Amino acid sequence: MPLAFRHLVVWLLLWPGWCGLAQAQAPRAAEPLVVGLYAQGGFIIAHSPRVKHLVTAHPTGLELNLQRQLTGTQPWHAWYRYPKVGAALVYYNYHNPQMGRSYAGTVYLSKTMWRTQRQELSLRMGTGIGYFPQAFDRETNHKNLFVSSRLNATLQARADYDVALTPKLGLLVGVALNHYSNGATAKPNLGVNIPTLVLGLNYHQQRQFTPLPADPAHEPTDLGRHFLNVSTSVGFKQRNESDRRRYWVNSVTVAGGRRLNRKSNLLVGLEGFYDRSLLAEQRDTARNTDNLPDVKKAGVLVGHELLLGRLAFGTHLGFYFYNPYKSNNFYYERLSLKYHVSTRLFGALDLKVHRGAADVIEWRVGVRL
Known part of the structure; x- marks a missing residue:
């Protein structure tokens, strides 16, 4: 992308x-x-x-x-x-x-x-x-x-x-x-x-409009407070043009956050990834299939969320600290759109990117603690 x-x-x-x-x-x-x-x-x-x-x-x-x-x-x-x-x-x-x-x-x-x-x-x-x-x-x-x-x-x-x-x-x-x-x-x-x-x-229908007066009672009640998000995601991808199969990709994320102001959350977290397309890639490229490196990855992320009511538009930057199989760069980016179904439960649609190229679309569910 x-x-x-x-x-x-x-x-x-x-x-x-x-x-x-x-x-x-x-x-x-x-x-x-x-x-x-x-x-x-x-x-x-x-x-x-x-x-x-x-x-x-x-x-x-x-x-x-x-x-x-x-x-x-x-x-x-x-x-x-x-x-x-x-x-x-x-x-x-x-x-x-x-x-x-x-x-x-x-x-x-x-x-x-x-x-x-x-x-x-x-x-x-x-x-x-x-x-x-x-x-x-x-x-x-x-x-x-x-x-x-x-x-x-x-x-x-x-x-x-x-x-x-x-x-x-x-x-x-x-x-x-x-x-x-x-x-x-x-x-x-x-x-x-x-x-x-x-x-x-x-x-x-009406070029000029009269807005409702702002109500101070509706100011956010969680300004300056901390929270914890625990979530998991699933996605699928095609490995290349000659391999028409779809491979499942999973992740688990634990992220702590703080409400900075009316419009913003700040996030820091840890996450792990399991991309099954990398197993197929290993089998195609390795001369010896014994003792192949682990394809699982783990990373640390920092991120920002732009808040619009129950919606949050997120931009994340992550760095792999566990990456035995070097299939990509040491960092990744994510664009996320999260919707809070309730105070605790949320769903999200994420796009994970490696150096400007789309890696996988992730469907995410999680809880806020």
Whole structure:
């Protein structure tokens, strides 16, 4: 996965989280809706010599989205200056017989950076699921090294400028960076990176809104407190293009943390990994299968969590201190989206990365003590 997208992660649990966050305990205020229809055009980045033959045309697309303005029904709305949450349907035509078309459903968070009565500048980040009917196939589509599975994660970062044409109709101009990848669950997994220009119209149910007053009683009660997270994860991956089998990957993590402020947790922890694809790799490369090094690994991690109600977006950096089989670098990174089902129980979707390349997508469950 390219470096520019490692900090978007895995926002794949975002929509369930927003639904939970929208269940307000405070009196509700009107949350105005915005409906948008946009045209997109861009180019594909040839980030590897292996994909230069696929970069022959400029992709074009359409996007239909629906977003709502948060108004303060949850305390974190005010802490982040009342962002918008939205969902979009995105279509691309790659004008290339090997790649064909793609269809995606995405969810996103849009944070307003500057606002006047008639204008608004926002930054948007989101994720979703993309579908490619013409994915890589060894017999029928062996040239499509970008996309090896029909289902892929899609990630997006975008800057939008909206200016009022009428009290309810706005012209939107944007610039975006889009990414499609399956996180190494199938290979080849080179991924598609598409910078695009966006032009379209927004219909605002209500351009100006009145936020609910902040309630000091809703300040976090755990500021400065310590906690302990114990979790385990499971994932699967494909070893290489010639081996079509899927191998299970497991991990166990124990991490201590501290709530620093309204928006942040700091984490330090230990974790262990068992990647069964490394056993197959050993059998293929070793001359003598006696006394092979252990493929299990252990590491120490430091991390940060950005808090949005029950959601936490995590970035972790880890270092292996037990790594007998040197299959990778001495360090790893992880992007995590965690959702607290209750005060104690949480689930997470993680992307583990080695030096900019996706290693495995991890499905995690854990408890907070």
